Amino acid sequence: MAKNKVFLGLYGSGKTEISINFAMKNRGDGTQVAIADVDVTASYFRVREFKHMLEQNGIRVLAPAEAFMKADLPLIDASVIGYLQNPDYLVVLDVGGDEKGSIVLGSLKEYLSDADVYFVVNVRRPFCETAEKICGHIERIQRAASIKVKYLVNNSNLASQTTVDVVKEGEEIVKEVSKMMSIPVAFNVVAEPLEYKGEFETFRIKRYLIGKEEPS
Amino acid sequence: MKKIMMKGTEAIGEAAIIAGCRNFFGYPITPQNELTEYMARRLPEVGGCFLQAESEVAAVNMIYGAASVGKRAMTSTSSPGFSLMQEGISYIACAQLPAVFVNVVRGGPGLGDIQPSQGDYFQATKGGGHGDYRLIVLAPSTVQEAVTLTELAFELADKYRNPALILADGLLGQMMEPVEIEEKQVSYDNSSWALTGAKDRPPRKVTSFNIDPYGLEKMNLQLQEKYRKMEQEEPRWEEFQTEDAEILLAAYGTVGRICKSVVKIAREAGLKVGLFRPITLYPYPYSPLEELAKRVSMILTVEMSSGQMLEDVKLAALRLTRIEFYGRMAGVVPTPGEIFEHLMQLVRRR
CATH class of the missing domain: 3.40.50.920 (Rossmann fold)
Known part of the structure; x- marks a missing residue:
């Protein structure tokens, strides 16, 4: 496994949620971890909003300087390149959505030649209903990012309304994508407290970005 | 009906398409760009027209044009952009045309910031532009409700021939929730007033201009009568x-x-x-x-x-x-x- 991890996908596919969980899990295992917010498209719900929590857990957060954190400026912290080259750190790159967000990877390309690149899929998001459509997105985003996707991630979910069937449905479609593009599936994402054992490894996560749902 | 995860902005876009909107003209501004992007991707799939205007002023006047010919049209923007649209909205209200606007409100005044706010309430409800006019203003509080209210906005805009506004805020626009969007057969008939070519009928006029004060007052009285009817029939809570x-x-x-x-x-x-x-x-x-x-x-x-x-x-x-x-x-x-x-x-x- 490479020390640098990149999460790509469409808007709202769950890249940030998975990046945070991925960083937390590896830090928990005793690894030195840095998480880089290189999202230049989203205006809310970015890694930088969880800076305090991540730092308290001993994770280095590479985000724009405090003064620019709430700006919609395409800023990438200069320290990212250093950490990508630092053999002591596992680096998680949370990339912005779609090809517009992924385009920033072009500037980091020479440091990412051996990186593990994950493509995150939620089949319950618009434009992701079929394997064909998802393959199209992967091709488009690979071109924009000048990078090859190494693994697929099934993150099919409906937030707190996720059922086993939703994850399973995602698994089936992602499996099809895997066959069509010859890209292996890394894992199914399953958020607490749901239980699911599928064909692929399960990556259990806690949802940090949710928390404003309507009380019944 | 299958649930999907949508941002408020995306849900408003899809609901507009379900409501028969095939014309969207807009100009980018955070935090509502996902809506313009969604329409840019979706409208060509359904035979519609997405056009990125050169400014908000241009966008609102494109809406004026599309509405004049009786087509369902929508634009979306955020606070400073909505200010730029006010002149056109006043024209559309006076010309008695249906159109749907979306303001995903951000912090102000001025250029402000890009975080969620409700600071545009006065502008939305008391007339942000000039003259005695009103907008129908709908305020969703969940992504699912944004769907319902977008569909309603098109209905009410047609019913009263008056612009309607979805007043959201950055948070509602950006947050994702599971939603159900039902396919519907929508039919609307604007043939009694739309500019469709005057062949075999007397020509029609869509205008917000009348140099005779008594004539203009008569137009105003018609508007006021309409607003009183809305006040009687449309409050929702x-x-x-x-x-x-x-x-x-x-x-x-x-x-x-x-x-x-x-x-x-x-x-x-x-x-x-x-x-x-x-x-x-x-x-x-x-x-x-x-x-x-x-x-x-x-x-x-x-x-x-x-x-x-x-x-x-x-x-x-x-x-x-x-x-x-x-x-x-x-x-x-x-x-x-x-x-x-x-x-x-x-x-x-x-």
Whole structure:
């Protein structure tokens, strides 16, 4: 496994949620971890909003300087390149959505030649209903990012309304994508407290970005 | 019907398409760009027209054009962009044309910031442009409700031949929730007034111009008659745990849903608190609020602005009960905890 991890996908596919969980899990295992917010498209719900929590857990957060954190400026912290080259750190790159967000990877390309690149899929998001459509997105985003996707991630979910069937449905479609593009599936994402054992490894996560749902 | 995860902006876009909107003209501004992007991708799939205008001023006038020929048209923007559209909206209102606007409000005034706000309430409900006109203003508080209200916005805009506005805020625009969007057969008939070519009929005129003051006043009276009818027939609101409420929270949109959590916290603490959530901000549901005001000891209005809706609460409830206010501005979103704390201070001060 490479020390640098990149999460790509469409808007709202769950890249940030998975990046945070991925960083937390590896830090928990005793690894030195840095998480880089290189999202230049989203205006809310970015890694930088969880800076305090991540730092308290001993994770280095590479985000724009405090003064620019709430700006919609395409800023990438200069320290990212250093950490990508630092053999002591596992680096998680949370990339912005779609090809517009992924385009920033072009500037980091020479440091990412051996990186593990994950493509995150939620089949319950618009434009992701079929394997064909998802393959199209992967091709488009690979071109924009000048990078090859190494693994697929099934993150099919409906937030707190996720059922086993939703994850399973995602698994089936992602499996099809895997066959069509010859890209292996890394894992199914399953958020607490749901239980699911599928064909692929399960990556259990806690949802940090949710928390404003309507009380019944 | 399969549920999918959508951002508020995307859900508004899809709902517009379901409602038969095939014309979208817009100009980018954060935090609503996902809506323009969604329409740019979706409209070509359904044979519609997406056009990125050169400015908000251009976009609103493109809407004016599309509406003149009787087509369902929509644009979306955020606060400073909505200010730029005001002149065109006033023209559209005077010309009595249906059109749907979306303002995903951000912190202001001025260029402000890109965080969620409700600071455009006055502009939306009291006429942001010039002249005696009104917008139909709908304020969703969940992504699912954004779907329903977008469809309703097109219906009401057609029914009254008047522009309608979805007043959202950055948070509602950006948050994702599971939604169900039902396919519908939509038919609408604007053939009695739309500019469709004057072959075999007398020519029609769409205008907001009349140099004769008596003629212009007549146009104004028609508008006023329409607004009185809206005020009679269209107010919509939600009451949450108001049956036995002794204290009432009044809040709309995102703050409305935050206040639902406050109601829950307060009830766990033994306080009988309910929520009044206006859904139409114009026409404002004055009467039901007036009725509730007679039964409660206090109304606490909560906003992400300086006390704008507060003025409408006072119009409904002044002298009927104690009226208090709590607000955050400039893109700061109040938490249920801080609202509850403020409520407790007020209760103790009684």
